[in-house]
Amino acid sequence: MHLHVENLACVRGGRRIFEGVSFSLRPGEALVVLGRNGAGKSSLLDILAGRLAPAGGTVTLSGADERTLPECLHHVGHRDALKAALTAEENLAFARAFLGDPDLDPRQALGALGLAHAAGLPVAYLSAGQRRRVALARLLVARRPFWLLDEPTAALDAASQEVLLRLIEEHRAGGGMVVATTHQPLALAGAKAIRIERAGPRTEGTLPEDAFR
Numbered sequence: 001m002h003l004h005v006e007n008l009a010c011v012r013g014g015r016r017i018f019e020g021v022s023f024s025l026r027p028g029e030a031l032v033v034l035g036r037n038g039a040g041k042s043s044l045l046d047i048l049a050g051r052l053a054p055a056g057g058t059v060t061l062s063g064a065d066e067r068t069l070p071e072c073l074h075h076v077g078h079r080d081a082l083k084a085a086l087t088a089e090e091n092l093a094f095a096r097a098f099l100g101d102p103d104l105d106p107r108q109a110l111g112a113l114g115l116a117h118a119a120g121l122p123v124a125y126l127s128a129g130q131r132r133r134v135a136l137a138r139l140l141v142a143r144r145p146f147w148l149l150d151e152p153t154a155a156l157d158a159a160s161q162e163v164l165l166r167l168i169e170e171h172r173a174g175g176g177m178v179v180a181t182t183h184q185p186l187a188l189a190g191a192k193a194i195r196i197e198r199a200g201p202r203t204e205g206t207l208p209e210d211a212f213r
């Protein structure tokens with residue numbers, strides 16, 4: 001499977017947010033998306049997820065057996081998109097019923113994020129970091145090759161960041177692909193990087209050592 005993004009442009013509210021964004025992803029690869037607040041990082045993920053139409057450019061997925069890109073991805077956005085009145089486990093069971101694989105276990109997914117003890121608690125009672133971890137546990141109740149992660153480490157403590165990085169690396173080792181926006185250092189081995197800015201063109205490069213300074 002291969003994702004090729006060419007010369008992508010984004011307009012929101014009549015304003016040009018970015019243009020000329022190009023990159024490609026092959027199995028096992030990760031792309032870190034950098035840029036100031038409002039640069040358009042979340043908008044880029046929204047376009048890839050099929051939630052926002054691009055103002056120009058192309059997104060081409062090959063080798064996906066006629067599945068569309070939105071059918072091949074998880075999108076963990078800024079908002080956790082959890083149902084506050086349902087328990088953590090019920091939220092994951094809902095996600096699995098909607099998108100998932102019946103053999104994947106919500107309790108195991110919560111366990112992988114260190115939240116087994118909170119499985120029966122309504123999400124409304126969980127802390128911000130715990131809610132984030134429930135949202136991330138959705139990655140584990142449906143097998144999808146592309147993970148679109150919008151600031152995935154926001155609200156996570158150091159130990160949870162380590163867990164998330166390990167899950168991402170396991171996903172990549174199995175041929176998965178990741179696009180992650182971030183303002184914080186994200187230690188993804190050999191990741192590509194792209195900085196979104198208003199004036200294009202923007203093409204991928206390697207993650208600069210001073211990216212987060």
Ligand SMILES: Nc1ncnc2c1ncn2[C@@H]1O[C@H](COP(=O)(O)OP(=O)(O)OP(=O)(O)O)[C@@H](O)[C@H]1O
Nearest residue numbers: 012013014017035036037038039040041042043044
């Ligand atoms: N529905 C909308 N209508 C009009 N403008 C919008 C809409 N949604 C977002 N924008 C604008 O698009 C621009 C890009 O927003 P986006 O959320 O993609 O930025 P970002 O790089 O993810 O920012 P941050 O680092 O703060 O999360 C911002 O100027 C924002 O105000």
